Amino acid sequence: MREVKVSIFGFGTVGRALVEIISERPRVAGVEIRVESITDRSGTVWGDFDPLEAKEVKENIGRISALGDYDVYSFKPQELVEEIKPDILVDVSSWDGAFSMYEVALREGVSVVTSNKPPIAEHYDKLKELAEESKAGIYFESTVMAGTPIIGLLRENLLGENIEEILAVLNASTTFILTRMESGKSFDEAFKEAKSLGILEEDPSKDIDGIDAFYKAKILHWVAYGEPPEKTERVGIREVKDAKNVRLVARVSKGEINVKPRKLKENSPLLVSGVYNAAIIRMNNLGELVLKGKGGGGRVTASGVFTDIVKAALKFPSPR
């Protein structure tokens, strides 16, 4: 049993759910996963601590630095990897600037697992190059559709296919608002309800204006074509009047992505509700493939991160 040391960066819902999943199955596929450090805004706990105790403390006191009897470090993110030297850096934060931290990690030969979208959407080419140079890996299943493995599907499977088009509903908050509008509410009423239920991002524009879905579409474009899109379009749901069978749909094809509200056919697999995401992948041999699953939630997102940790530990190749 080979031990792999994991540094978890970010300790919100996903990070805490991840600690639970790791404690439920610490040994998998010949690998023993050891949580070496956890970082939140208050600092980094590092060493021989109990991750489940850290989770309790975070949930009860609100900051990991309150964990008693352990040294708490205040590393800068870029220092983290150099000080701790984990095998795998796991970013479950929502820090837009995490790219600089990944750079350091990959240069040091430390694999990166992340559920954080912007660094992948903006810098995948650079990260892939760094990973290839250092024989480390970069894994990001949960950036799109959370733990529903659309990245694994595209990156490690379907290798005899030209991906002709992907159509996908990737943002559950807009689905919530649109389905509320389908039952007769106005956009403003549905928006307020979503906000009060805590369904929206801190900056609701990321959901409503399609920014979140756009990042995800960009990541799918990277994985399907190995390059960034040349032509992009993004329209949110603010202007939707008749929401009947409308969902915020991302369309990805070679060189092009767009995100906009689309009226779907009654029997479309994209006509999802609740936290479900769905994707239709059109290909030259396989024709139409549909993948549908949950696209958010702590354990759902942490589950994809967990798979990625195992892949990183096993040095999984990424053929596409």
Add this chain to the structure above:
Amino acid sequence: MREVKVSIFGFGTVGRALVEIISERPRVAGVEIRVESITDRSGTVWGDFDPLEAKEVKENIGRISALGDYDVYSFKPQELVEEIKPDILVDVSSWDGAFSMYEVALREGVSVVTSNKPPIAEHYDKLKELAEESKAGIYFESTVMAGTPIIGLLRENLLGENIEEILAVLNASTTFILTRMESGKSFDEAFKEAKSLGILEEDPSKDIDGIDAFYKAKILHWVAYGEPPEKTERVGIREVKDAKNVRLVARVSKGEINVKPRKLKENSPLLVSGVYNAAIIRMNNLGELVLKGKGGGGRVTASGVFTDIVKAALKFPSPR
């Protein structure tokens, strides 16, 4: 670019479609795929021949031994690997006894890629053990749902999950008959139509009595749980009277598989038609995941075999 030598065993629709796909993309993920030999019932062509020419000859004359200017060998299957020493043995035949050939291959450190169900359904534990001993790999994506990657999904993804249940429609021939019955035909009429269209296996009982779906369910059980099922049940579609919304459904849960006709809800993702297969995977964190795609056809099956060849070439780990 590393060259991998592939021996193709079986040269029916799938084998010929595979040769097409390889010729369309001979270089992928740093690997150059070279067809070193092709075997059909008439013999083995081996060496510096053009696989597309072999395909032409097979289609026009019906046997690969008619390929001019090349030596044709009459190896026994067990001799094939020892004589040719390929990197990967690709079985796209329907030879029930192919296990003995895989044994030889794996013992020699030759990875096996197969779309042939019975050897995997019956002997997966033994094959996995041999593969682990020799550091070769055994890949079988196209045994279930053809190129629609349910094996990749279960074997290399969803690693943080307990697979609680899989419900799946895995046999398109019975779907054809049942949908014909839905439009008012009797079982006998629909059966005759399927037979005349060449949709059924040579021995139609394999479709009608659920034998094909049963093999597939058994393979899913192996992948999900690493052991064979203790309790099994198999009921075909001969006795179906009212076919409305009925499909032949395989159910897989820990220790148990059954295949039988089930009446589905109007909006069930399993209510497929044509060559589509569908699966619902129920898990502890991710809840319900749906995968739907084509489950048969030459290129559709060959596409999954192609992905497996790349995985075998890259020595892909199989964590589950």
